Amino acid sequence: MIDFPTLSMEEAANYLSLPFSQSQEGYEAFLQTILGFYEGHGRQFIWRETSDPYRILLSEVMLQQTQTSRVIPKYELFLSLWPTLKDLAGVALDELLYHWKGLGYNRRALNLRRSAIASREWDWNLPTKQTELLSLPGVGKATAAAIGAFSYRERTIYLETNIRRVLLHCFYPDQEGVKDKELELLLGRLVQLVEDPKAWYYALMDFGVLLKHLLPNANMRSAHYTKQAKFENSNRQIRGQLIHLLSDTGAKEQQQVTTLLSHFEEERVLYCLGQLEKEGFVEETEGTYRIAKA
Known part of the structure; x- marks a missing residue:
């Protein structure tokens, strides 16, 4: 099992009983499932060991x-x-x-x-x-x-990708276009029932990772879901290469930049260079571009 080496497929299936009702009984059953999974199979990361x-x-x-x-x-x-x-x-x-x-x-x-x-x-x-x-x-x-x-350890409303996946899968299995505002209200009710918000949110995220490996992406049923654009030949790729070029090899004149990135259209390279300058990544002096000092 990816990310959960101690968990077999048979054990994983036991955690997928659905749905949970939005009632006190349903909330308590949900908490028991999530925290039980985390107790047995929670992941360990260095950033989870600090406050x-x-x-x-x-x-x-x-x-x-x-x-x-x-x-x-x-x-x-x-x-x-x-x-x-x-x-x-x-x-x-x-x-x-x-x-x-x-x-x-x-x-x-x-x-x-x-x-x-x-x-x-x-x-x-x-x-x-x-x-x-x-x-x-x-x-x-x-x-x-x-x-x-x-x-x-405040009882904040922490909604991120994996947590959104868990809530949609467990409480809205057949609904489309579920808004984050509704999920935040649900999270607000749930977090009031736990003793340790820190452990609770780590447990939710890990359960979301489990669902990601086992089932179709429930996040597609979110009202806010957008499919990520392809990176290859995108302006994102050009911007990244511009930053790497200037940070790795130092200042460059405009012609040097366009020559080194000649696998992209010159107009797009110059557009991305201008955007990076506006955003504070890059500064230009007499036609020479460098990573901003400020």
């Missing part, structure tokens, strides 16, 4: 749309290089992007650094209030809720 808000933020940002196997070595590397928010705030952007390579979605790295810089307002710590966490660059509802639950 440090910075380490939780780092793991949450890295794990967005990225497999845990790719995150583990990068997470350990980042903490060895920049063990505190203050350390991360002081790193040059080109160095950060160089070490981020392999995780993709480089905007996450940019926002992570900006959040570290902003943490100076709280004496190089993260704020505890959800409203203040949401003011940090790139920190949305899910990330803020994760910090609240995993760092402070």
Whole structure:
């Protein structure tokens, strides 16, 4: 069984009894199923062993749309290089992007650094209030809720991909177009019934991973589901190659950039270069482009 080596297919089938009713009895049965699975087969990750808000933020940002196997070595590397928010705030952007390579979605790295810089307002710590966490660059509802639950054991409403899959599968097996607002209301009821929100959300995520391996993707029945666009020959791919080029090999003149990325149309390369400049990744001086210093 992928990710759950101690769990046989026969045992896994025992966890798939459906559906659960939205009643006190149904909620209690659901909790028993999820927590029972987690007690016997929960996964172990280094970021689950800490309550440090910075380490939780780092793991949450890295794990967005990225497999845990790719995150583990990068997470350990980042903490060895920049063990505190203050350390991360002081790193040059080109160095950060160089070490981020392999995780993709480089905007996450940019926002992570900006959040570290902003943490100076709280004496190089993260704020505890959800409203203040949401003011940090790139920190949305899910990330803020994760910090609240995993760092402070608050009963936040933490809805992410795997948790959404569990709720849709277990409580809305035949419904299409289910809105997150409805799922958040359900999560709010459930989290009030658990003693430890941190363990509860880890259990839900692990159960979601189990469902991902066994069944069709229930997230397709979410009202907010969108199929990810292909990466090959996309602007995402061009942007990533531009960032890697400039962070790995230094400043380049425009003609050098377009020549080195000649496998893409020049117009698209220049468009992506302009977008990266607007977003703060890249700066241009007299026709020479480099990773931004600020």
